[in-house]
Amino acid sequence: MPRLCEICQNSKAVLRRPKTAQRICKQCFYHVFETEVHNTIVDNQLFRRGDRVGIGASGGKDSTVLAYVMKTLNERHNYGLDLYLLSIDEGIAGYRDDSLETVKRNKEQYSLPLLIVSYEQLYGWSMDSIVEAVGRKNNCTFCGVFRRQALDRGALMLDLDHIVTGHNADDVAETILMNIFRGDLPRLGRCTEIATAGDGYIVRSKPFKYAYEKEIVMYAYFKKLDYFSTECTYSPNAYRGYAREFLKDLEAVRPSAILDIIYSGEAMQVAQDVQMPVAAQCERCGYISSNRVCKACTLLEGLERGVPKLGIARSAKASLEGVPDVAKRGGRTVERVHFDKLWENARRMRLERSENNTDVCTGSACAGVCNAQNTGSLTNM
Amino acid sequence: MEDLKLTLKFSSGAELMIKDEIRADAGTKTGDLELTRTLPATTDGKPTIAKDLLEFIRDNLIKDRQEDFYDKEKLRPGILVIINGSDWEVEDGPEYRLQNNDTVEFISTLHGG
Numbered sequence: 001m002p003r004l005c006e007i008c009q010n011s012k013a014v015l016r017r018p019k020t021a022q023r024i025c026k027q028c029f030y031h032v033f034e035t036e037v038h039n040t041i042v043d044n045q046l047f048r049r050g051d052r053v054g055i056g057a058s059g060g061k062d063s064t065v066l067a068y069v070m071k072t073l074n075e076r077h078n079y080g081l082d083l084y085l086l087s088i089d090e091g092i093a094g095y096r097d098d099s100l101e102t103v104k105r106n107k108e109q110y111s112l113p114l115l116i117v118s119y120e121q122l123y124g125w126s127m128d129s130i131v132e133a134v135g136r137k138n139n140c141t142f143c144g145v146f147r148r149q150a151l152d153r154g155a156l157m158l159d160l161d162h163i164v165t166g167h168n169a170d171d172v173a174e175t176i177l178m179n180i181f182r183g184d185l186p187r188l189g190r191c192t193e194i195a196t197a198g199d200g201y202i203v204r205s206k207p208f209k210y211a212y213e214k215e216i217v218m219y220a221y222f223k224k225l226d227y228f229s230t231e232c233t234y235s236p237n238a239y240r241g242y243a244r245e246f247l248k249d250l251e252a253v254r255p256s257a258i259l260d261i262i263y264s265g266e267a268m269q270v271a272q273d274v275q276m277p278v279a280a281q282c283e284r285c286g287y288i289s290s291n292r293v294c295k296a297c298t299l300l301e302g303l304e305r306g307v308p309k310l311g312i313a314r315s316a317k318a319s320l321e322g323v324p325d326v327a328k329r330g331g332r333t334v335e336r337v338h339f340d341k342l343w344e345n346a347r348r349m350r351l352e353r354s355e356n357n358t359d360v361c362t363g364s365a366c367a368g369v370c371n372a373q374n375t376g377s378l379t380n381m
Numbered sequence: 382m383e384d385l386k387l388t389l390k391f392s393s394g395a396e397l398m399i400k401d402e403i404r405a406d407a408g409t410k411t412g413d414l415e416l417t418r419t420l421p422a423t424t425d426g427k428p429t430i431a432k433d434l435l436e437f438i439r440d441n442l443i444k445d446r447q448e449d450f451y452d453k454e455k456l457r458p459g460i461l462v463i464i465n466g467s468d469w470e471v472e473d474g475p476e477y478r479l480q481n482n483d484t485v486e487f488i489s490t491l492h493g494g
Contacts, residue, residue: 003471003472012467013467013471014466014467014468014471015467015468015470015471016468016470016471023471061393061490170490213459213490214461214490217393217461217488217490218461218468221463221488227393229392229393229394229489230394230397231394231397244459244491245458245459248457248458248459248491249458251458252455252458
């Protein structure tokens with residue numbers, strides 16, 4: 001005789017929850033999973049009515065489930081959010097092109113507008129051409145730095161108030177471990193926050209911060225969501241891989257380990273007398289940076305001058321002396337749009353929208369541009 | 382006793398652990414993989430259980446580093462097992478007694494996000 005659901009005592013249990021060890025049925029699982037995400041959103045006041053929210057969509061399991069759940073909750077609880085899919089095309093043949101096909105199908109399945117911004121379009125270099133220039137060793141650095149900024153650029157193009165990403169509890173716990181192992185205090189502080197001011201422009205948050213990966217995968221499985229999974233063609237992130245295996249082993253022994261680590265990360269505080277880097281603007285592109293020139297601009301300069309090690313070398317002062325200005329290179333030089341310009345465009349779009357539309361304001365990034373009354377955070381829904 | 386005819390499915394990256402020639406035979410170089418395999422109803426004189434299937438898969442289907450899949454009586458953490466549509470942790474996990482025509486799915490949570 002099949003085991004019955006421990007919640008409704010009625011239907012066949014199909015899943016054992018890693019968080020609680022409860023055995024539950026499909027319908028109860030949907031209900032608790034969605035409700036927990038809803039509670040995370042409401043308890044942390046992630047959004048305001050009228051917010052334009054971009055879902056960082058890779059076509060992978062986490063972001064596909066996130067898009068589905070965000071759409072469901074927005075309708076069910078009347079959040080009043082305008083949802084968008086925002087995807088980054090790193091330009092990796094055989095990997096990202098396939099997963100972007102999935103995002104394009106998600107766009108139709110969920111009827112959400114989609115914007116794809118590519119490294120090639122923003123920086124003049126696709127990851128394929130970067131790998132051609134730098135080899136397979138350090139290419140993940142380029143990809144990570146460029147992605148972070150690309151999301152902000154895409155968000156400003158859409159004039160978003162907020163970006164949500166599919167990072168789940170397992171990802172957060174892994175990142176906490178990695179930052180502890182590396183002694184990276186600024187990142188340790190940031191990675192535990194559910195919402196950060198992003199890199200200056202758009203708030204980013206992780207509605208799945210407390211959702212276990214197993215449940216996300218099982219949700220996608222039971223709902224038969226259309227997602228894509230494969231390994232990146234280029235070198236896998238080996239360090240994260242070890243942290244992940246370690247975490248999975250801990251979880252096997254003690255399922256609460258993931259939430260425990262998140263809790264530990266949140267509880268850690270940086271002592272007052274530790275000098276934290278001060279954020280300023282990159283003098284070239286206007287992106288937030290703790291240095292005169294941001295990491296993306298440094299990496300691009302290296303690529304363009306044929307010294308791709310620039311910005312990667314261990315010594316912070318990797319010298320440019322004696323380096324020829326013209327070198328063999330695979331990308332092209334593009335005029336990168338300054339962040340002030342992107343910001344200005346976003347403001348203008350916002351103003352135009354508010355002029356054409358009297359009844360809706362306003363997102364949290366509105367800053368009083370449109371004269372309408374702000375309707376406040378999403379609470380008590 | 383009758384042999385056990387089993388449907389095995391690998392998805393969400395788990396298929397990447399299977400030998401290339403087996404994937405090619407199944408006609409899928411990319412994406413979900415579905416195989417049919419037959420196991421004896423008993424193993425070492427006892428009814429065949431999920432654990433025996435894991436050993437079979439490790440020894441016959443997995444490409445290089447077989448111990449990464451299943452080692453020391455332990456399935457690699459992060460691989461979910463679904464038997465006939467249910468999380469195997471709901472029932473007996475590795476001790477589950479396999480039945481003829483069972484469908485066993487392996488879903489990786491370790492690959493690409």
